[in-house]
Amino acid sequence: MVTAQDLTGYQPTWCSGCGNWSIGRAIINSLVEQKLDPSSLVVLFDIGCSGNMNDFVNAYAMHTLHGRSIANAVGVKLANHQLPVLVVAGDGAIYGEGGNHFLHACRGNHDITVLVHDNSVYGLTTGQVSPRAQKGHKSKSTPTGIIETPVYPLPLAITQGATFVAQAFAGNLPELSKLITAGMKHTGFSMINILQPCVTFNKINTFQYYLKHQYQLDSSHDPADYQQALEVANKPKEEKFPIGIIYQVDKPSYHEQIPALNQPLINQPHRENLVNLLTQFQ
Amino acid sequence: MTNQATLPFLWKIGAPAGQGVMVTSLAMSKIATRSGLDIFDYSEYPSLIQGGHNTVEVLINLDQPTASKQLIDCLVCLDEKTFLHHQHRFHKDTLVVFDPKQFEPKTKSTKIALPLQEILVDLKADRIMLNMIALGASVALLDGEIKLVHQMITDQFGKKSAAVANKNIECAQAGFDYVWQQYQELVKPVLSRGKKPVPTLSSPVMTGNEVFSFSAAAADCRFFAAYPMTPASSILGSLAGWQSQTGMVVRHAEDEIGVINEALGASFSGARAAVATSGGGFALMVESISYAGIAELPIVVFLSQRPGPATGMPTWTEQGDLLFACHAGHGEFPKIVLAPGDHKEMLDLTLKAFDLADQYQTPVIVMSDKFLSESHRSVDYLTIKKASQMKIDRGKTITSTNQKPYLRYTNTSDGISPRLIPGQPGIFYQANSYEHFADSHTTEDAAARIVQVDKRTKKQTTYLKKDFHLPQVIGDLEQAKIVFVSWGGNKGPIEAARNLLAAKKINSAFLHFTHVFPLDEQKIRPLFKADKQYLLVENNATGQFGQLLRQQTGVTIEEKILKYDGRPFYPEEIAAAVTTIVKNTKHLK
Structure with a gap:
């Protein structure tokens, strides 16, 4: 029996009202529901306010360098694919610093679940814009407003090969827990973009803003329909944020396509008869 | 036949890129080895697939030549450039092989006119097979056995197509016969001077990169990632090609930052992991080297140098990255840098690198350069076989612990803490990129910081005491x-x-x-x-x-x-x- 207490570490240091509180709670609820205790999964915590969850959620974990959590996760999974792998990171890490890893992990359909805390700012470095900031967003690094348009992660993930793409709102804990569980149960690359108000540094994309602009996907949406999914995934460009599973298809994940991985890499015997490799050189 | 004893003998071939000089020279190296001799070879080529000029020189001697030499004994010119670029390295008896239809070399050395084009037309062979005529002629000039050439061609092309193999054999035979008919008196007793009998398991002819690859597999490296970069690229190709035999997972990742971080992830999970690159790729990995330092993750980095800065001269050689490698990574943490001097040392030190990475839970860099990485040598078969059967030693890597709570970074007298492979029920810990307490939780506490810095630094003292080798x-x-x-x-x-x-x-x-x-x-x-x-x-x-x-x-x-x-x-x-x-x-x- 796994309890929330087993999974709960230190008292978090997040600002009061920060979306991370409910995301942290949703992760623990989902793990309890999946009966995953701290010894039965690996969590990759990136750098940022979200990544600081490393000391608040108990698990075998890597607290990685900024932006590299997905790359670490790929290696963790390939070396021991029996353990579920969860990435906890911010929008700066996944869509900015680690954007390349994100694109290519989608392509590889690596069996990992990536939770992206999307608050449009860099909270830990005191509020500069993230790649998700709306055009014109003024911040310390963009005093006259950001010139670039935002990264739109949902269509990006779908078109690059992710097989589970969802969006959640940090303010709706039960739905978020449900989506995390669905993502972790999915075999293949799953990502959940979590709309998260930053109460300290983002006065635009507030709790109220997200409440006003989001809508729940209902049964009329077919996540297996690529065209429909893309259409829905593009809605944020009109400031409409779909909540729920946007896209989900079954495709073999990366490790399932490596013949040698019929058992976890770390459990395989040391192969000793390698001298046969030498004949090609003779 | 001349009766001069001409060992060591330096044979060299040059041609426009795309003419197959690498294939021809490797065949020559293997033929020499199968004739009971040892070789050293080295190739030079520009960073181009076609339109450049490629050369390879093969030094043939009785016992393990360690380097090339300046004076060329036989130069095969598949174009005039080869002659022009190398005439300053001739002596009076240098054999200069050329096609009179292409050019006439102005030299006082010995000219061997080989009608390559004519033979090609006579045999209705593809242009690419010019090199086989040249190979046959060379083996004749060096008094070698044509049956070895046939064997080599069958090994190379036989599996793909018997017709292609036969056409190549015809070309080689024609070159061989031409020399014996026209230049019998110039044939030098080189390949005929090999040790007899030639062992059935002749020495493998391997590059430094190939030795590293073999040695990594023998060291039970289970996860290898790379992004192609000359002169390290061939390691990715070798290891990827061997996956079904070795069981290794080989990843061509999106970039070098992805490369090393995937390897660190695999290392955390408990697999021996390695990456290979050159200076530019290594530069991208450096932040993560530092992560391995603080999180105490084993990792082997193969760094094959080429001339920098920046893109520099990609296909040439230099030792310009030593200080960079030794000082790579922000912050202070122990690191071990090994530099093999030849193929035998590449074998031994690669095996050792994987053990040291596990034992000291820190990055170990194996330095090479284009010269060592891409030159072939005949490596003694029994030596490499024996090395491949060495037992590996993972130091304080553990799969279970009785310590409750488990302290991943517990302070010890040698600085090395038992490293639990994740998975034991009832335990958890993190590989933390932040400074941490012994239990791996993040800290900014002054006293705890000093304990961990001292602990990591002690690993260097332990290494110097236990594993450092004098020159x-x-x-x-x-x-x-x-x-x-x-x-x-x-x-x-x-x-x-x-x-x-x-x-x-x-x-x-x-x-x-x-x-x-x-x-x-x-x-x-x-x-x-x-x-x-x-x-x-x-x-x-x-x-x-x-x-x-x-x-x-x-x-x-x-x-x-x-x-x-x-x-x-x-x-x-x-x-x-x-x-x-x-x-x-x-x-x-």
Whole structure:
């Protein structure tokens, strides 16, 4: 029996009202529901306010360098694919610093679940814009407003090969827990973009803003329909944020396509008869 | 046949890129080895697939040649450029093979007119098979057996198509017959001088990269990731090709940052992991080297140098990244840098690198350069077989613990904490990139910081005590007046230079460093004595090992032989530099 207490570490240091509180709670609820205790999964915590969850959620974990959590996760999974792998990171890490890893992990359909805390700012470095900031967003690094348009992660993930793409709102804990569980149960690359108000540094994309602009996907949406999914995934460009599973298809994940991985890499015997490799050189 | 004894013999071939000189020269190297001889070969080519000029030289000798030589004994010119670029390296008996339809070499050396085009037309063969005619002719000139050429071609093409193999054999045979018909009197007894009988399991002809790849597999490396970069690229190809036999997971990741972080993830999960790159790719990995340092993750990094800065000269050689490698990574943490000097050392030190990475839970860098990475040598079969059966030692890597709570970074007398492979029920911990307490939780506490810094630093002290090796002393250090100091692939050319000097009655010794960082001051200083002339030999412009030696041990070497034109040392260059120094230095005369 796994309890929330087993999974709960230190008292978090997040600002009061920060979306991370409910995301942290949703992760623990989902793990309890999946009966995953701290010894039965690996969590990759990136750098940022979200990544600081490393000391608040108990698990075998890597607290990685900024932006590299997905790359670490790929290696963790390939070396021991029996353990579920969860990435906890911010929008700066996944869509900015680690954007390349994100694109290519989608392509590889690596069996990992990536939770992206999307608050449009860099909270830990005191509020500069993230790649998700709306055009014109003024911040310390963009005093006259950001010139670039935002990264739109949902269509990006779908078109690059992710097989589970969802969006959640940090303010709706039960739905978020449900989506995390669905993502972790999915075999293949799953990502959940979590709309998260930053109460300290983002006065635009507030709790109220997200409440006003989001809508729940209902049964009329077919996540297996690529065209429909893309259409829905593009809605944020009109400031409409779909909540729920946007896209989900079954495709073999990366490790399932490596013949040698019929058992976890770390459990395989040391192969000793390698001298046969030498004949090609003779 | 001439009866001159001409070993060591240097055969060289040059052609426009895309003409298959790499295939031809590797065939020559293997034919020599199968004839009971040993080889050393080295290729030069620009960073182009077509339109450039490629050359390979193969030095053939009785016992393990360690380097090439300047004077060419046989030059096969598949174009005029080959002749023009190499005529300064001829002696009077150099055999110059050319096609009179292409050009007429102006030389006093021995000309061998080989009608390549005519033979090609007669046999209705593809243009690409020119090189096989040249190979057949070369084997004839070196008094080799044509059946070895046939075998080689069958091995190479037989699986793909018998028709292609047969056409290649026809071409080789035609070149071979032509020489015996027209130039019988010029045939040199080279390949016929091999040791007899030739062992059935002849020496594998391998590049430094291939030895590293084999050795990594033998060391039970289970996860390898890379992004192609000359001169390290071929490792990715070798290991990817062997996956079904080795069971290794080989990843061609999106970039070098992805490469090393995937490897660190696999390492955290408990798999032995390695990456391979050159300077530019290594630069991208550096932040993550530092992560491995603080999180105490084992990782083996193969760094094959080429001339920088930036893109530099991608397909040429240099030792310009030593200080960069030793000092790679922000912050202070232990790191081990090993530098094999030849293929045998590549075998041993690669095996050792994986053990050390596990034992010290820190990055271990294996340094190479294009010269060592891409030159072939005949590697003794039994030596490599024996090395591949060595037991591995993972140090304090554990799969279960009774310690509750488990303290991943517990302080110990040697600085090394037992590292649990994730998965044991009832336990959890993190590989933390932040400073941490013994239990792996993040901290900014001053006292805890000092404990962890000291703990990590102790690993270096332990390494120096237990696993650091002094340089190999080659020659008699007591007797010698001249002492070479060097590292890495210069070993072979210096060994050959010592022989040239010995012939001139100049007695030299050689301190060959393989465990290049960190260095042990107390153990090293006694090797440097006041009454000797020490000469630093490095393939770079600033004498980086000399700087490192001074930094780590206080030893200063004034006299330097440095080369940084993208080319490796020739033994003759080193010998000539020494002769000049001896002439100009009173007490050495």
